[in-house]
Amino acid sequence: MIIDVETPSQLRTLVCSRCHAPHDAFVAQTVSACCGVPLLARYTLSDAPPRSVLAMRPATMWRYREVLPLLDEANQVSLGEGMTPLLTLGNLAARYGLRSLLLKDEGQNPTGSFKARGLSMAVSKAKELGAQGCIIPTAGNAGVAMAAYCAKAGLPATVVMPRHTPAAFKEECYWYGADVQLVDGLINDCAALVRELNAAGQLLDVSTLKEPYRIEGKKTMGYEIAEQLQWQLPDVILYPAGGGTGLIGIWKAFREMQTMGWLVADVKLPRMVAVQASNCCPLVETLAGRQANCQQYQGRPTIANGLAVPRPLGEALMLEVLAESGGTALSIDDDEMLAGMRELAQHEGLFVAPEGAAVWMAARKLLASGWLRADEQLLILNTGSGQKYLDNVVGKH
Structure with missing residues (x-):
């Protein structure tokens, strides 16, 4: 396969996330053949360019092309995803005596959530690898994103989601022309049908x-x-972790940037906090030692559809991130999420997804407990637009 010189991906190999056995990065892969766990991409980071090359590139996620796995720009399926704003929440910071409170608003991505990033990449690779189409089990946002990017790529899309998923998610998938299959249950039940x-x-x-x-x-x-913090990092990042891909991915990015020398010298990596829903918090239960792992965990629905992931395949990787960063995990109930949505809306003018409200309420809890200090810089991630969750929250303002 010829690598486009304009998109010089430095992809080198894929490795098993458990035993680190190498796998061919240039053919279609699923989980590792050796251990049946996620594969992780590895790059030739010693040849990475200086970060100054970014200045003239488009303000999308594709500006980091050297450390992305797409080999030929012709296969890129993009709707302009990435470079979402990093907002200063001055009103809430003053209300709670915080030195610095930031929110990265992923709801401003195409299709209204952070899922646009992962599905843009996955569908681009599907096109590059000659796939006949894509299929996904989803709690909502990921299915919408896959349907949109498959439509852009001209690939058939099959989306399998819980029947109780808010109508906005289902309707958008129908408009993109996806084959939508509804299941009674949670995302693990959808995975069985997939x-x-x-x-x-x-x-x-x-x-x-x-x-x-x-x-x-x-x-x-x-x-x-x-990049938005001038190659510094916050003290703490709070992230809503269902399947955990974003939590694991953000930490992977920090490690790659350390190796490439892109971060300010001697910068300390942030403590990572995984936030889950009280109705579905397998990672919290495992971290607390109340279960060996999530394999038998039984979750319940929550207004934060993206957090209803009872048996995440990436649990071990999430636990590694929390251990390496000195982080923690905690759960937030649905009433607390509603309170967080109200507070962010009424004090900062942001109508966030329940998942985004959960991380704010988690920050409040950790501040009250002393785990977070008011003089630290805190960054929370809102992963989607609250508009799509109206079925779950209507009349509860």
């Missing part, structure tokens, strides 16, 4: 971390945070 529908393997299954490409799109959040 395996059945794709038994012949004709479609690229872009389930969370069951292919090595979505995480590479998601990690660009980490690159942008660093």
Whole structure:
């Protein structure tokens, strides 16, 4: 395969995230053949250009092309995703005596969520690898994003989502021309139907971390945070973790930038906080030692649809991030999320997804407990637009 000199991806290999065995990065892959766990992309970072090359590039996630896995720019399927704003929440900072409170608003991505990053990359790779189409189990936003990018790429899309998913997500998938299958249950039940529908393997299954490409799109959040902060990093990042791809990806980005010398010398990496819903908090339960792992965890629906992931494939990787960063995990209930949505709307003019409200309420809890200090710089991520969740929150303002 010829690599476009205008998009010099420095992709070198894929490695098993458990035993680190190498896998061919230039053919279609799912999970590792050795351990059945997620594969992670590795790049020749020693040849990375200086970060100054970014100045003249488009303000999308594709500006970080050397550390993305697409080999030929002709296969790029883009709707302008990435470079979302980093907002200063001065009103809430003053209200709670905080030195610095920032919010990265991923709801301003195409299709209204951070899922645009991962699915832009996954669908681009599907096109590059000659896939006949894509299939995904989803709690909502990921299915919408995949349907949109498949429409752009001219690829068939099959979206499998819970029947109780808010209508906005379903309707958008229909408008993009996707085949939408509804399931009674949560995303793990949708994954079972995906395996059945794709038994012949004709479609690229872009389930969370069951292919090595979505995480590479998601990690660009980490690159942008660093670039937007002049290659410094905040003290703490709070992230809503369902499947956990973004949490793992952001940390992967920080490690890559360390190796490339893109970060300010001796910058300290942030403590990472994973925020889950009280109705579905497998990572919290495992971290607390109340279960060995998430494999038998039973979750319940929550107004934060993206957090209803009872058995995340990336649990071990999320735990690694929390351990390496000195971070933690905690859960927020639905009433607290509604309170967070009201507070962000009424004091900062932001109508965030329940997942985004959850991370703000988690910050408040950690401040009250002393785990966070008021003099630290805190960054929270809102992963989607609150507009899509109106079915879940209507009348609860």
